[in-house]
Amino acid sequence: MDEEQVSRRPGGRSARVRRAVLDATLAVVADQGLDKFRVGDVAARAGVHETSVYRRWGTRQRLLVDALFHHSEAQMQIPDTGSLRADLVAFTHSLIGYLSSPLGAAFMRVMAVVNDDAMPDSRAELWRSRVDLARTMIDRAAARGEVREGTDARLVLEQLIAPLHFRVLLLREPLDEDLAEQLVDSLLRGIAR
Template identity: 50%
Template sequence: MSTTNEVRRRPGGRSARVRSAVFTATLEVLAEAGAAGLTIAEVAKRAGVHETSIYRRWSTRERLAVEALSELSAELLPTPDTGTLEGDLVALGRSLAEYGQSPLGRALMRTFALSDDEEAIGAARAEFWQARFDECSLLVTRAITRGELPEGTDERRLLESFVAPIHFRILMTRQAIDQLFLEQLAETTGKAFTA
């Protein structure tokens, strides 16, 4: 028999299952058909839910894509805290490489790198990347606090300088991204912003 003190909503209940199914379906469609091929109807079909359930929670396919990708990246690409800037960058780079070289990661990176700049999709992509930069800027802030970087270091430029060669290797050259490469890239990036 339930009491008034019991929690009425079950953690991990129907709402969590719907969210998970919808996000999984969204990522599958993005990987297979790209951002231009993402439709609420296809996501609903794959997730086994009504389209209205998706519209009620996310309102647009762009909003759905951003939230699905943000949740995935937060799960797979946590912001490291190793105690040093170089250590944090190497750990971040390793996570990026592992994700980017997975079938889903490679497909999603190509989708967002190559998709047409339809205004809504471009806005969704910008929002996604801004959220990732905001999250990862913590490692730059901590490095400034530790005295490894000067005050006023441009967090976004430092992160772009570090991440761009990794994405280039994943998307363009398919070169290996090994520990030595990540260590050298982290060292070079750190030196460039302390010079």
């Protein structure tokens, strides 16, 4: 009875399965790590049959990308404090937080490994939208005259965030919280007028 009421809700069984699988995906990645992530485990954890996963997502990679990408989307916040330095530090802080989490690290590893045909949109598109979002910090600073003319916003952002990814993906070192200020300062002394 109770069960039936649940199943009649808008979205019905399909939506429930989708949510359950995505949640289970995140849970398994967080618990087991990317290496031991198995589609079968996800299905079991979601209380769903493995075939249902494959029906919907087709491949393990697509499932991972779908789940992790949407999860990462919620994490991204562009601060607006009125000061470039403060903005960048805050932004970097939150990125450090994300990349230090199992899911954040896993997402980056997935992005590093995955073949492009497992991506919903093109890989370039995906990153562009994020960079565009982040560059508003630079643009606003430029409007305030805080930034040297001719500064390449994208390059600046990459010099800011690439070291974080570098450490997470390749060095596998924990990200120090101080890193945010160090990076931003090193960067600003270069680009500040």
